[in-house]
Amino acid sequence: MNLVIVESPAKGKTIEKYLGKDYKVLASFGHVRDLPTKTLGVDTKNNFKPEYVIPIKARKTIATLKKEIANADALFLATDYDREGEAIAFHLIEAIKPKKPIKRITFHEITEPAIKEAIKCPRDIDMNLVDAQQARRVLDRLVGYKLSPFLWKKVAQGLSAGRVQSVAVRLIVEREREIQKFKPEEYWSIEALLSKDNPPAGGQFKAILTEKDGKKIDKLAIKSDKDAQKVLDDLKNADYIVSEIKIETKKKYPSPPFTTSTLQMEAGTKLGFTSKQTMKLAQDLYEDGLITYMRTDSLNISPMAMKAARNVISEKYGSRYALPSPRFYKTKAKGAQEAHEAIRPTDLAVVSDQIRISDKHTKLYDLIWKRMIASQMKEAEIDETIVKIAASNYGFASTGQKIQFDGFLKLYNGLKKDIELPNLAKGNKLSLEKLDKFQHFTEPPARFTEGALIKELEKRGIGRPSTYAPTISVVQDRGYVEKAQGKLLPKDIGMAVNDLLVEHFPNIVDYDFTARLEEE
DNA sequence: CAGTGAGCGAGCTTCCGCTTGACTT
Numbered sequence: 197m198n199l200v201i202v203e204s205p206a207k208g209k210t211i212e213k214y215l216g217k218d219y220k221v222l223a224s225f226g227h228v229r230d231l232p233t234k235t236l237g238v239d240t241k242n243n244f245k246p247e248y249v250i251p252i253k254a255r256k257t258i259a260t261l262k263k264e265i266a267n268a269d270a271l272f273l274a275t276d277y278d279r280e281g282e283a284i285a286f287h288l289i290e291a292i293k294p295k296k297p298i299k300r301i302t303f304h305e306i307t308e309p310a311i312k313e314a315i316k317c318p319r320d321i322d323m324n325l326v327d328a329q330q331a332r333r334v335l336d337r338l339v340g341y342k343l344s345p346f347l348w349k350k351v352a353q354g355l356s357a358g359r360v361q362s363v364a365v366r367l368i369v370e371r372e373r374e375i376q377k378f379k380p381e382e383y384w385s386i387e388a389l390l391s392k393d394n395p396p397a398g399g400q401f402k403a404i405l406t407e408k409d410g411k412k413i414d415k416l417a418i419k420s421d422k423d424a425q426k427v428l429d430d431l432k433n434a435d436y437i438v439s440e441i442k443i444e445t446k447k448k449y450p451s452p453p454f455t456t457s458t459l460q461m462e463a464g465t466k467l468g469f470t471s472k473q474t475m476k477l478a479q480d481l482y483e484d485g486l487i488t489y490m491r492t493d494s495l496n497i498s499p500m501a502m503k504a505a506r507n508v509i510s511e512k513y514g515s516r517y518a519l520p521s522p523r524f525y526k527t528k529a530k531g532a533q534e535a536h537e538a539i540r541p542t543d544l545a546v547v548s549d550q551i552r553i554s555d556k557h558t559k560l561y562d563l564i565w566k567r568m569i570a571s572q573m574k575e576a577e578i579d580e581t582i583v584k585i586a587a588s589n590y591g592f593a594s595t596g597q598k599i600q601f602d603g604f605l606k607l608y609n610g611l612k613k614d615i616e617l618p619n620l621a622k623g624n625k626l627s628l629e630k631l632d633k634f635q636h637f638t639e640p641p642a643r644f645t646e647g648a649l650i651k652e653l654e655k656r657g658i659g660r661p662s663t664y665a666p667t668i669s670v671v672q673d674r675g676y677v678e679k680a681q682g683k684l685l686p687k688d689i690g691m692a693v694n695d696l697l698v699e700h701f702p703n704i705v706d707y708d709f710t711a712r713l714e715e716e
Numbered sequence: 717c718a719g720t721g722a723g724c725g726a727g728c729t730t731c732c733g734c735t736t737g738a739c740t741t
Contacts, residue, residue, distance in 0.1 A: 355730080
């Protein structure tokens, strides 16, 4: 018998099924050793040597694993293929001290061929990766456990600061200040309602003023009612003549399948779930074997699932919606480690009607299913007609849109209505039905929603899939930030703490601190 | 002699990232 250790018990069950009776698969339930919580646990005078303990929660796990390894011939460490996973494998050895052969194996997807292949090519623990994790851990501890007491002394008991949470607060505080100092700027737009001469009936369409004396008019160029009125006066006796018609076929491609961050964002905007709620629902779906792992930064899809998607698309929507060969996506997220697949249904034949846990589970599953299927559907083709219209020394433009082929839009993000223009030709004379001026004001930047903040953190490489939702919670629990109408805004204490940290520890709350840490 | 207050020491809070139950509301 061989013992295989993975991080997640749900994953373990699946893998055990693939490996058969010669293998027993157990879970470590995440990390099994960590720095002590009560003390710093870092010897700053001795090359920052970390002191590790086995947390109470992990003691039972370790006891079980020790017992099982005694009966096993060999130990396979199948923790995740990333920095934390490598460290967990290392700590498992340190905590168990197995007297059996140890093999480290890795895979990017939980499919039978991937697992069987992994078992065939074991390797040693990569100590460089382990050391990178230890450095990350020690640094986070030093930052968190040195800065937090500084705040207890200067501001209030129980406050906290850290590499990730303090930057999150900073983003929210600085956005709020931008909004506060924002001065709205007035500007005007001019819109003509036109129709084709002979016959005048029907075929009306709108055109926007875009040019003057052959030059583009800046959006903010017309600053007052007086300026706008002057344009209207100038155009009093103008003839409106079609000067140019351009038709372009544009392709619109589907979004990639979900990662943790995009799932949290989309479930927030489309379903109104908080990131915490989304993760809880996704966890349930995962534990029931309905979706792949939900804490991931990878856009990869197993070849088997690609094929399955193609079949579903051909069957449900017709083969012209299927792609001749699979579409691959590459992650743009800084520091992505891609230990898992993207988030997708494990069996694409299961549709949301069959999910009978709760209404919310059904909705989230439906979103994941559609996003996955759409990502392998053919792109949409949209004909865009741009009409330019000359009116004395001014120029107007109107854009028409016609969907030639809906492709993935049939399933995801819906169809926008066609914008119809009458049949026009260069030189056509148009009659003016109405000429209007509209007042506008520039808008301040928007406050962060949970999703927008997660997107910003991910873009900067700050935080990981497992910490986005907890980070949003902690900045609220500390009283730094509150949510109003779904938007995050700083409270006084959040602003005060931020200013103090920026003043005394500018390099640590710097937006690029994490990026530099990763590089170095 | 009761009440007040200064002074002192002990004990508590805290990070990020990996994972779920076992708790409480």
